[in-house]
Amino acid sequence: MRRACVTGGAGFIGSHLVDALLSRGIEVTVLDDLSSGRVENLSTHEGGLDLIEGSVTEPAMCAAAVRGCDLVFHLASRVSVVESLEKPSLYQSVCAGGTRRMLEAAEAAGVRRLIHAGSCSVYGDAPPPIGEDASTAPMSPYAAAKLEAEEHCRAFAREGRLETVCPRFFNVYGPRQRADSPYAGVIAIFAAMAARGEAPVIFGTGEQTRDFIHVSDIVDGLLLASVASGVGEGRPINLGSGQATSVLELATLLGCDPPSHAEGRRGEILHSLADASLARRVLNFESSVELEQGLKDPRLLRPNNA
Template sequence: MTMSRSAIEERLHGTFQRVCVTGGAGFIGSHLVDGLRRAGVMVVVLDDLSTGRLENLAHHADGVELIKGSIEDATVREDAVAGCDLVMHLASRVSVAESLAEPVRYHRVVAEGTREMLESAVDAGVGRLVLAGSCSVYGDASPPIAETFGTAPGSPYAEAKLVAESHCRAFAASGRIATVCPRFFNVYGPRQRADSPYAGVIPIFTAREARREVPVIFGDGLQTRDFIHVEDVVRGLMLAAMATDTGAGEAVNFGTGRGTNLVELAGLLCSMPPRFEAARDGEVRHSFADAGLAAALLGFEAEIDLPTGLASLGHRRES
């Protein structure tokens, strides 16, 4: 059985005093900020607000400092990590389709941006950095997908994420900073935007149902994804931050170990049958995690099943 949220937060309070969360005004980042504040940890959020929202942090009366700026700006990075003992690096661009159109930009922000965050963290004396990685690095592997599988990135986004992980391993190997690289599968939950170019399928389906519009599926809809709730991801990130058996840049899957195809998902969320359109370039066919290493190394297992997680969105499928 995994450690409870309250137990994790209590332990975190005794481990870290000040944490920098890049991308902390975004979907996952803002939930992580919530967890850190529940633990009594001071938080510095670094976010350029290109996709993050101020309202995601508005409920924090104190204990959260927002620095608006880009991870590409050295002065901004230095200000953000000053006095911190942990960096949670979630800032990224995350669209496969956009990366195909802007591969150089993706490498610059995702890969080199991570290297520069590592440099700034080392210069500030930060002891640990946790990188938000992606299951996209596996390519079209046969699930359940374990960390021992080879990588086969099928898009500039996935390639940039893989390079970012390599930077984390290199910095750790040289003894400059401890790192760990959770690989997120398909994260969903409150605050996930449907109006973003990076939007996930769940908020898109939910928004279309609210407007009484037919859901659109690219491909035949039998492609599978591993949907993990954001609150589970936050627990996992906290455990990754504290895990004493990690620090060498280990890649660790954050998923449920269960695959759901998009036709099934549409049936859970939408009252109208889907419309099918041509499959999109660069997207994998099947993807769900082997979550065994996260359990063994971090003591982390996802606890929120998909129906329960969808209910947390306050969405009701019309009959």
């Protein structure tokens, strides 16, 4: 591989993937509209990186971004379940429509494979541990649009137009995850509150569980998905740690003050846990960062760090 396109490359996960690609000597084109991503996430790089500021909903931007690329890592997306309830058509247009535009551009440019950043939210409230054969039951416009995006990926692969793979991320955390947005992930918010000595507010009982996986493990999974054989038919592959942690346990691990509670949120899934055995089998993927270890990283508190 000489050059890869990373959509959403200025964001939390995308910028770590960009770091990993550049450190392997692979040139990168990032397409990002900077709606939640930040240029500072890419500022440590001097060469080998082109940033195109634009949207995956615009065909001309997509075409420019994939030029000369062997691979596309498609991470650009709106990412909030709550916001998607307020703006369903925006989510439909960016997540599903934007994926279709990227697939068309990648096919036209002769790209070998597109790896789509999927989400465990497509499983809805499926009983844990969740394997890829669990039925999908999206509970929000975000989840529905992410599933539709995957279906576009599978259609392109089925029609022989492009290889595609659809890793489904569980709850990702790590440095550069934003804490300053109403839609931030729970670890980023709790870590910031713990640092300020503030008690966190938990929606619902706090007994809801999540499968937290470190961003460096997700990057490994994406790189493995880009080269693995036998998965290019748009195969969904869970990327999770296989460990369940409750929100209350998380607050304790982060050293938060005793939390207060607010009413549970509409569309929120109660328990989420990956059956990660397919990724082990077909990608040779194993998550390596234990949650306790990952939470000790002081960079969790510095949003613009390297």
